[in-house]
Amino acid sequence: MNNVLKNVLLWVAIGVILMLVFQNLNTSSSTPAQAMDFSTFVSSIKQGQVADVTINGNHVEGSLNSGQHFSVYTPANDTQVVPQLLAAGVKISVKPPEGQSLLLSILISWFPMLLLIGVWIFFMRQMGGGGAGGRGAMTFGRSKARMLTEENNKVTFADVAGIEEAKDELAEIVEFLRDPQKFQRLGGRIPKGVLLMGSPGSGKTLLARAIAGEARVPFFSISGSDFVEMFVGVGASRVRDMFEQAKKHAPCIIFIDEIDAVGRQRGAGLGGGNDEREQTLNQLLVEMDGFEGTEGIIVVAATNRPDVLDPALLRPGRFDRQVTVPLPDIRGREQILQVHMRKVPVAPDVDAKVIARGTPGFSGADLANLVNEAALMAARRSKRLVDMIDFEDAKDKVMMGAERKSVVMSDKQRETTAYHESGHAVVAKLLPGTDPVHKVTIIPRGRALGLTMQLPTEDRFNYERQEILNNISILMGGRIAEEVFLNQMTTGAGNDIERATDLARRMVTQWGMSGIGPMVIGEKEEEVFIGREMTKHSNISEQTARTVDGEVRDIIQERYGIARKLIEENRDKVEAMARALLKYETLDAKQVSAIMAGHDPQPPVEGGTGSYPSTPDGNVTTADKSGGQSLPSLNPGEHPV
Structure with missing residues (x-):
C-alpha cells in the first residue's frame, strides 16, 4: 500500500510541475495579434491610425482605428516612440515586464541535472530491488522471506483438523511464544527448531501458519529453493539476512x-555435489545453534523427504523436535471435510461421516479438492445446494478419473469390457474376507476403459497373507472371464497381470510369505564403477533368482486356478452382471449384491451416476486409496481394462 501511495504522489507532483511549466512558457493573448514591422508601426502613428497601445518593455501591443490588433517590438533603449504616441493622441498603457518565479527559474535551470539524478535513482532502485526481499541485481544476498503479521495471518488451529496429535505437540510452542517467562523460570528451553514431516498435502504448511496465528507473532515464510542461486555464497548471505530480520x-x-x-x-551423493547448497546449509546450522543466540526465534521446517536430510540438521539444538503429520484417519477426515464444507452450501442429506468412510488414504489437500469438485459439479447442474450425489460423483472423479464420454466404443469392445469387469466383481464377491465391491463401470475413466472398485470397510495398516492371495485372484478374474465367455485374450488385462505379479514377487522377496521362508531377498541393483563407466548389477545369484521366479510362478498359477474355478461355477452370475453393465453402464454395491443373490438389479438413481454405495448390511464402504503409509497399494481397488 505504501508503494502505491508513493507512486501516486510522484505522478501528481510531476503533473503539477508540467502544468506550471506550460502555463508560464505557453502564454497567449485572448485575441490573436498580427505581427507588424517597426517602420509600418511608425508610419501608422504619423498617419493617426493607432488607437491604443500597451507597452511591456520593448514589446508593444495595440489596436488600430480599424479594430485590427497588432504586435511589434521596438529597438532597445528607444526614446522616440513614446513622444510620437503622445503627440498623435494615442492611449498608452504600460505593463511591468513579466518576471519568472524563483521556483520556476530554479526548475528550468536545474531541470536537466534533476532529470539525470532521477534517472540514476530509478536505475539504482531497480538494481537494488526496492528493499528487503527484492530481486534486483544488488540484492542477491538479501533474504526473500515474506513476512506475515497478525493482521494478514488469520489462520488458527480452528482451521486445521485431522492432525490432533501434531497440534498437541505444537501447542506448547504457541504457549512459549505467548509467555516465554513461564518456561524460563524453571530453566526450560523451548526447541529452536521443529521439523514437520508428512506426505504431500497433509497440512504441514497450514499447521505452521496456524502456530503463528495462534501465537500472534510475525511469520517469515520462505522456500528452501529460494536460498540456492548460481553464485556461491548467495544462499549463506540470505540465511544471515533472514535471521537478522x-x-x-x-x-x-x-x-x-x-x-x-x-x-x-553432505557428501552422500544425494542430488549431486553443490558448493552453494553446502555453504547455505552450513550457514543455517550456525545460525540455528552457533555462538550468537537466537532467543525468541523458532524455525519450523517442512519436508516429505526426511530420509535425505543431513544428520547435523536433525541433532538436538537445531531441529530437535520432529513432528510427524500423518494422513488423517476417519475422524480426522470428517473434521477436515467439515472445515471445507463451511464455505460450500451443502444440502441436508450430506453427511461428512459417510464421505469420510469412503475416502481413507485421502490427505487434507485431497479432501479439499473433493469438496471443490463437488461444488463445481453442482454448479454445472444448476443446483443451489451441493447434495450427496455431487459428492459421490466428485469422489469417483478424484479416485477413478473423469468420464471420457467422447470415447466411442464398438459393441464388441463394450461386451469385452463388461465381461472383464464382471469377472473381477464376481471373484471379489465370492472370495471370503475381501473388501466389498463399491462400483463396477464400463464407462471409460482416465486411462481405463472400465473399472471395478473395491472399498475396505475400515482404515488399513497391514495385510494378511490370505488377503494378498485373494487380491491376486481378483486381479486374474478379468482375463479368465474373457477366456471363458469370449474365448479370447486382450491387452486389457496387462495392468492386472503386472500388479498381480508385483504382489506375488513382494510376497517372496520382501514379506517372507513363500516357501523360501522369512527372509528378505535383495533385488536392488547396485551401481559399480568399472574404469570410467558406471554399470549396474544385481546383488543376488542366478540360482536365487530362478528360485524366486519359480515361487512367483507357483503363486500366480495357483490363484489363477482358484479364480477360474469360481467363474466357471458361477457362469450365470457373470453373464447377468455383464448384461446389467451393458444396460446401465455403472453398477453400485446394491445392484452388484442383487445380481449375486439372483435378482434383477434396480435402475440407478436419477440425477447422478448411481446411488450412494453401501454394503448389503447397510454399512457404507470405504476406499483405501494409498494402501497405508508404509505399505504399497495391495487393494485391487481399480481394475482398469
Whole structure:
C-alpha cells in the first residue's frame, strides 16, 4: 500500500510541475495579434491610425482605428516612440515586464541535472530491488522471506483438523511464544527448531501458519529453493539476512518449506555435489545453534523427504523436535471435510461421516479438492445446494478419473469390457474376507476403459497373507472371464497381470510369505564403477533368482486356478452382471449384491451416476486409496481394462 501511495504522489507532483511549466512558457493573448514591422508601426502613428497601445518593455501591443490588433517590438533603449504616441493622441498603457518565479527559474535551470539524478535513482532502485526481499541485481544476498503479521495471518488451529496429535505437540510452542517467562523460570528451553514431516498435502504448511496465528507473532515464510542461486555464497548471505530480520521482530517464527532442497546430506551423493547448497546449509546450522543466540526465534521446517536430510540438521539444538503429520484417519477426515464444507452450501442429506468412510488414504489437500469438485459439479447442474450425489460423483472423479464420454466404443469392445469387469466383481464377491465391491463401470475413466472398485470397510495398516492371495485372484478374474465367455485374450488385462505379479514377487522377496521362508531377498541393483563407466548389477545369484521366479510362478498359477474355478461355477452370475453393465453402464454395491443373490438389479438413481454405495448390511464402504503409509497399494481397488 505504501508503494502505491508513493507512486501516486510522484505522478501528481510531476503533473503539477508540467502544468506550471506550460502555463508560464505557453502564454497567449485572448485575441490573436498580427505581427507588424517597426517602420509600418511608425508610419501608422504619423498617419493617426493607432488607437491604443500597451507597452511591456520593448514589446508593444495595440489596436488600430480599424479594430485590427497588432504586435511589434521596438529597438532597445528607444526614446522616440513614446513622444510620437503622445503627440498623435494615442492611449498608452504600460505593463511591468513579466518576471519568472524563483521556483520556476530554479526548475528550468536545474531541470536537466534533476532529470539525470532521477534517472540514476530509478536505475539504482531497480538494481537494488526496492528493499528487503527484492530481486534486483544488488540484492542477491538479501533474504526473500515474506513476512506475515497478525493482521494478514488469520489462520488458527480452528482451521486445521485431522492432525490432533501434531497440534498437541505444537501447542506448547504457541504457549512459549505467548509467555516465554513461564518456561524460563524453571530453566526450560523451548526447541529452536521443529521439523514437520508428512506426505504431500497433509497440512504441514497450514499447521505452521496456524502456530503463528495462534501465537500472534510475525511469520517469515520462505522456500528452501529460494536460498540456492548460481553464485556461491548467495544462499549463506540470505540465511544471515533472514535471521537478522527475524531478530528485529522476535519473538517470531521462520518457516522453511521443502527444506530438503537445501538441507540434503553432505557428501552422500544425494542430488549431486553443490558448493552453494553446502555453504547455505552450513550457514543455517550456525545460525540455528552457533555462538550468537537466537532467543525468541523458532524455525519450523517442512519436508516429505526426511530420509535425505543431513544428520547435523536433525541433532538436538537445531531441529530437535520432529513432528510427524500423518494422513488423517476417519475422524480426522470428517473434521477436515467439515472445515471445507463451511464455505460450500451443502444440502441436508450430506453427511461428512459417510464421505469420510469412503475416502481413507485421502490427505487434507485431497479432501479439499473433493469438496471443490463437488461444488463445481453442482454448479454445472444448476443446483443451489451441493447434495450427496455431487459428492459421490466428485469422489469417483478424484479416485477413478473423469468420464471420457467422447470415447466411442464398438459393441464388441463394450461386451469385452463388461465381461472383464464382471469377472473381477464376481471373484471379489465370492472370495471370503475381501473388501466389498463399491462400483463396477464400463464407462471409460482416465486411462481405463472400465473399472471395478473395491472399498475396505475400515482404515488399513497391514495385510494378511490370505488377503494378498485373494487380491491376486481378483486381479486374474478379468482375463479368465474373457477366456471363458469370449474365448479370447486382450491387452486389457496387462495392468492386472503386472500388479498381480508385483504382489506375488513382494510376497517372496520382501514379506517372507513363500516357501523360501522369512527372509528378505535383495533385488536392488547396485551401481559399480568399472574404469570410467558406471554399470549396474544385481546383488543376488542366478540360482536365487530362478528360485524366486519359480515361487512367483507357483503363486500366480495357483490363484489363477482358484479364480477360474469360481467363474466357471458361477457362469450365470457373470453373464447377468455383464448384461446389467451393458444396460446401465455403472453398477453400485446394491445392484452388484442383487445380481449375486439372483435378482434383477434396480435402475440407478436419477440425477447422478448411481446411488450412494453401501454394503448389503447397510454399512457404507470405504476406499483405501494409498494402501497405508508404509505399505504399497495391495487393494485391487481399480481394475482398469
